[in-house]
Amino acid sequence: MSKPATDYAIAAADAKDLLGIVLAPADIRRQALELYLARNSLSALLDLFAQLLGMANAVAENCRAMAELILIEEGMHPHTAEKANLPTMFGALQGVLLAAGVDPRGTCASCAYRLGTPANTSPITTTEARHCQSELQKFFCHAEFDEAGEPIKQCVGHAKALHLQRETQA
Structure with a gap:
């Protein structure tokens, strides 16, 4: 059985680097990733990107779960709440x-x-x-x-x- 699209494993050092990148505009993100590539291999950058996609999927899924919980707490029926049309x-x-x-x-x-x-x-x-x-x-x-x-x-x-x-x- 394959792993879900929400799996990820990011090293603490990479997470620290990404903390400074994630809130920056696109041009600064690119420059930071170029610096990451200069310090690491292309394979490491590709691994980081693959893990980051899993993290993005997990964050979107967690937002969906939280929105569903809020809707249920506000009185919406669970089967209706789970059909919320949310971004992914x-x-x-x-x-x-x-x-x-x-x-x-x-x-x-x-x-x-x-x-x-x-x-x-x-x-x-x-x-x-x-x-x-x-x-x-x-x-x-x-x-x-x-x-x-x-x-x-x-x-x-x-x-x-x-x-x-x-x-x-x-």
Whole structure:
């Protein structure tokens, strides 16, 4: 049986290095990783990256578990709470594919086609959007609803993605 995607083992020295990197902007993170590579082998950097992915998956899973617990404590039924649509690394990677080439201007602040939003990092939402895109189906904006809780307009980001798709196929 294979290990879960949430397994990781990071040495204390590497964790100390990463503490200074994790809160820095991308350009500083890259410089710090270049320094790490200069002090260590490429194999060590690859191992660190593999372990860091496991840690990221574990953190996302722990956030899901905590959110589920909070929802249950607030009175939500456990079977409903466990269905919460929360971000994951897998969802975020699908979100990168969704947002690729889509101009975010005109999309809502929480658009699934806007890189880094909760909807753009949710595996349920990104899977649904990708399916709708591949089937050329409507995908509705998750930001505006009617009184009954139903979406009222099509997603601007989805429309832009379909337009890009048609242009590349032409």
